[in-house]
Amino acid sequence: MAKKAASKALADVKKKFYITTAIDYPSGKPHLGHAYEKVCADCIARWHRLLGEEVFFLTGTDEHGSKVSRCAKASGKAPQKYVDEMVVYFRELCAKLNISYDRFIRTTDSDHVKISQEIFKKIYEKGEIYLGEYSGWYCDECETFFTEKDLVDGNCPTHGKKAKWVSEESYFFKMSNYSKRVLDALEKNEKIVLPEGKRKEIINRVKEGLNDLSVSRANVPWGIPVPMNANHTQYVWMDALLNYISGVGYPGKDFEKFWPANIHLIGKDILWHHTAIWYSILMAAEIEIPKTVFVHGFINTESGEKMSKSGGTVIDPVALSEKYPADALRYFLLREIPFGQDGNFSEDSMRIRLNNELANGLGNLLNRTVTMIEKYNAGEVPNAKTNIELRKKLDIDGIKKHMENLELHHALGKIFSFVHACNQFTNEKEPWKLDGKERDEVLYSLADSLRMASILLQPFIPETSEKISSQLGLKLGLLADCSFNKLKAGTKVKKAEVLFRKLE
Ligand code: MSP
Numbered sequence: 001m002a003k004k005a006a007s008k009a010l011a012d013v014k015k016k017f018y019i020t021t022a023i024d025y026p027s028g029k030p031h032l033g034h035a036y037e038k039v040c041a042d043c044i045a046r047w048h049r050l051l052g053e054e055v056f057f058l059t060g061t062d063e064h065g066s067k068v069s070r071c072a073k074a075s076g077k078a079p080q081k082y083v084d085e086m087v088v089y090f091r092e093l094c095a096k097l098n099i100s101y102d103r104f105i106r107t108t109d110s111d112h113v114k115i116s117q118e119i120f121k122k123i124y125e126k127g128e129i130y131l132g133e134y135s136g137w138y139c140d141e142c143e144t145f146f147t148e149k150d151l152v153d154g155n156c157p158t159h160g161k162k163a164k165w166v167s168e169e170s171y172f173f174k175m176s177n178y179s180k181r182v183l184d185a186l187e188k189n190e191k192i193v194l195p196e197g198k199r200k201e202i203i204n205r206v207k208e209g210l211n212d213l214s215v216s217r218a219n220v221p222w223g224i225p226v227p228m229n230a231n232h233t234q235y236v237w238m239d240a241l242l243n244y245i246s247g248v249g250y251p252g253k254d255f256e257k258f259w260p261a262n263i264h265l266i267g268k269d270i271l272w273h274h275t276a277i278w279y280s281i282l283m284a285a286e287i288e289i290p291k292t293v294f295v296h297g298f299i300n301t302e303s304g305e306k307m308s309k310s311g312g313t314v315i316d317p318v319a320l321s322e323k324y325p326a327d328a329l330r331y332f333l334l335r336e337i338p339f340g341q342d343g344n345f346s347e348d349s350m351r352i353r354l355n356n357e358l359a360n361g362l363g364n365l366l367n368r369t370v371t372m373i374e375k376y377n378a379g380e381v382p383n384a385k386t387n388i389e390l391r392k393k394l395d396i397d398g399i400k401k402h403m404e405n406l407e408l409h410h411a412l413g414k415i416f417s418f419v420h421a422c423n424q425f426t427n428e429k430e431p432w433k434l435d436g437k438e439r440d441e442v443l444y445s446l447a448d449s450l451r452m453a454s455i456l457l458q459p460f461i462p463e464t465s466e467k468i469s470s471q472l473g474l475k476l477g478l479l480a481d482c483s484f485n486k487l488k489a490g491t492k493v494k495k496a497e498v499l500f501r502k503l504e
């Protein structure tokens with residue numbers, strides 16, 4: 001009884017981890033940039049599950065506003081019908097890439113609409129939102145107002161599209177009241193925005209002061225109605241950002257459990273929205289701000305250019321995941337691009353990594369190990385201990401440290417150095433020339449090492465991890481199982497399909 005109560009108490013204190021991606025505009029099909037963000041967030045979420053933490057992982061779509069409504073119009077559909085059709089592609093992307101979200105939020109979900117209105121009303125009733133007149137330069141693409149000096153030759157600094165002069169009645173949020181508090185928060189906590197360069201960048205921008213923000217539109221009917229005035233809809237960012245709290249059940253138990261978010265994972269173009277605007281809204285609503293906003297880099301084309309629809313350079317991740325194993329794409333994205341920096345995507349480079357590291361490296365190691373155990377030990381893991389020299393080649397503490405510091409590429413690199421060391425160990429020991437205890441030690445070492453690799457690789461290439469552990473006759477373990485010599489002698493291995501086929 002006492003034991004049961006103790007284990008329940010332990011479960012109650014399980015560490016919580018809440019991670020979000022930005023929610024995508026379903027104004028077109030998802031591109032590789034959307035896939036990249038989801039894969040990175042998924043890797044981090046899976047890592048925290050592996051640590052035994054209780055994880056909530058939120059992703060979804062940002063469905064209101066003039067941009068989506070323009071696209072719906074162009075396709076001759078009502079906005080709701082249009083987003084209902086488009087969201088299918090984003091869900092399909094998640095399914096193809098094994099994105100293990102706990103909720104896929106749509107900003108048209110009724111609970112989100114209700115919470116957005118409640119927060120708007122709460123801030124209005126505090127006197128922090130007022131009715132005024134707005135005039136300014138507006139970019140329809142990013143749904144953002146700019147000052148004259150932000151524009152580049154009259155164009156949006158992000159999209160290069162002509163900004164238009166908009167003048168209309170609007171509700172304003174007194175964001176200027178939060179300049180000091182936002183700046184203090186950014187300056188006080190080194191981890192609040194990562195990488196560090198991005199924190200510096202945003203501090204410098206916030207130092208210039210925050211202006212009041214127009215938070216309603218009188219001429220955009222496709223949006224959440226402003227609760228106190230049905231002629232207005234909420235500005236799309238005033239609706240979208242709130243997904244991070246509505247998506248985790250604000251103001252209920254799950255929200256209490258998981259908030260503040262541990263990581264908002266976003267691209268560099270929306271850092272302002274996720275710091276200056278989001279912190280101010282949360283401060284006005286008297287809600288704690290998130291712990292970390294992590295800014296990942298952009299995926300560009302092979303030649304380093306920005307993907308663009310008009311230039312025909314948009315890379316379709318669903319098409320890629322049909323042509324290559326999903327894990328090959330995940331592996332490439334997580335290994336090739338230093339997390340936090342920009343990177344280029346090239347199918348040729350992906351194929352090279354697939355052939356060399358996944359097929360020749362990992363796949364070959366598994367294949368050799370299982371084949372030899374079948375041949376020399378009737379398919380049963382021999383009774384031995386893992387070779388001490390080989391054990392030294394796996395830097396588990398280093399991998400943990402890299403994951404803690406969100407250096408996903410380094411963590412994956414270290415796991416693959418170990419895979420490489422295991423192949424080298426096999427070549428050096430030549431177990432096919434050995435027998436007795438010596439051969440047993442090599443075979444046990446390889447199977448035990450692959451078991452460890454399958455645990456560590458789960459966040460990165462989850463399907464492959466499952467396949468490895470199933471060929472080793474095991475269930476996938478947690479990080480707590482990731483120490484050597486835990487593999488039981490006599491475990492029955494079973495050879496199956498090769499992990500990765502080499503491509504020309
Ligand atoms: N809807 C807003 C986000 C609202 S969050 C409350 C939005 N949508 S988006 O579809 O334009 O972008 C979604 C995410 O994808 C953003 O984090 C954005 O930075 C990221 N990316 C867009 N293009 C990208 C690349 N080429 N590479 C990597 N990520 C990129 O912004």
